[in-house]
Amino acid sequence: MNKKSLLIILCVLCSLFCNLLIANATEELKEYTKVKAYVIEEKVTETNQIMLQTIRVRILDGQFKDRIIEFNHRIIEDSKFNIRLHKNMKVFVQLTIENNQLSNIAFIDVVKDEYLLLLSAIFFILLVIFGGFKGLRSFIALIITGLCLVKLFMPMIIKGYSFVFSTIAVSGVIIITSFLLISGFTKKSLCAILGTLGGTIASGLLAIYFGNLIQLTGVSDETVQILITQTNLNINYRGLLYSGITIGVLGAVMDVSMTITSVIFEIKSTNRKTSISKLFFSGLSVGKDIMATMTNTLILAYAGTSLPLLFLFSVGEMTLIDIVNTQYIASEIIRSLCGSIGLLLTIPITSLIAAINSR
Structure with missing residues (x-):
């Protein structure tokens, strides 16, 4: 290679290098x-x-x-x-x-935030119009629930606390705060709190037992996969799934528990001689009317979030056995059934506690 060719090559390389530097500088600007x-x-x-x-x-x-x-x-x-x-x-x-x-x-x-704020304002106004001061207190309880999840539960999980301890602690705070705000510090509130805790703990234990039995990983949802790939969080995703199941059923269980407790206390107030057994069976009778619609509500709520995936399975060639054995569908089935079982167990637990303490 002569000197002239070498010089040309060097000039070309220098030009490319300068263009690269200029491009990088431009990009930085x-x-x-x-x-x-x-x-x-x-x-x-x-x-x-x-x-x-x-x-x-x-x-x-x-x-x-x-x-x-x-x-x-x-x-x-x-x-x-x-x-x-x-x-x-x-x-x-x-x-x-x-x-x-x-x-x-x-x-x-x-x-979107302006329209969401408007919708929230409509919800708040209707809550106050039809619920009065109790409606206002329930709205405050709703805000506290959100703060508990964002400011208490999430930091505890991020800091490495056990998901079992974190879920129980946060659920306890939400349950106690909500009932005390709505019904005050009364025997009725105490019975509803204990009944809710019983049903929620039962739901969580079932989720942990059967989830571990079928080897759920907690990494089946697209959102969880994004959380793993785009963050440096080192958390127990299986535990996070169980926490979601337990917290997800909390609202329905609280509703059932308070309804049954109110009915039993109302019966006792009208007839002080009503026996504990009659009060207990009255609670069960009310629970029978509640369980059908409330269980259906839970399952429909969970199924509603999975509709796109259900359509994918239905138009594909997967068999029912294959569908049920996927991580995501198995997780949703565990979520629905454990939540519903916890709801059903809340009825006798609350009925017994309220019947004993309604005196």
Whole structure:
């Protein structure tokens, strides 16, 4: 190789290296930011069955606030971008800022928090109108429940506490707080608390026993897989599944327990001579009317979250045995049945406790 050829090769390599440095430097100068925008105009064009919208928006926050920008939005069927944008709609967009100049804009999603806040306000107003002061207290109990899950349960799991201890502790706080807020510190509240604890613990123990028996891993849901791949959390996912089953049944069990306790105490207040056995069987009688609809509610709630997967199985060629033996479906069956059994056991437990303590 002569000197001239060597020089040419060196020049080419230097040029490539310089271009690479410039590209990296340019990339470093890019900044991506998510902002809200207001749709002021939209035009639709359809080409080869592809719908394309030309959208004009006004930026609502950030350094480009009040700037009017135009971008294209492709509506893709059967995807998260199957959203047609309309005038007066608020959306999230991603701005690409290069050298302090806006170089690109892309649609992310529709702003949802304002409508969710409106729905929450409707729920709160109706709760207060029809429930009065007790409705207000139940709303406060709902807020406390959410805080217990986010501020107590999750940090305990992240810090490595046993999922059994964490679930019992958080469930106990939720149960006691809810009943004391709604019914005050009374015998009736105490009976409902004990009945709820009995049914919830039974549900959790059944879930642990049968879940371990069929070797559930807790890593069957797509959300859990995302949690594993995109975070560094080192937690017991099988335990997390059992905690979800136990906490998931809590609301229904509380409802049943309080209903039965109220009925038994009402019977006792109208006839002080009613025996414990009659009160107990009265509670069971009320429980029979509750169990059919409440158990159905639990199973339908769990099945509703799995409808897309059930459709996948139904249009495929999997047999019923194959479907039942998948991790996800087996987990949902355990969730539904253990929750329902815990609900059923709550009826005699609460009936007995309330009958004894209604004097």
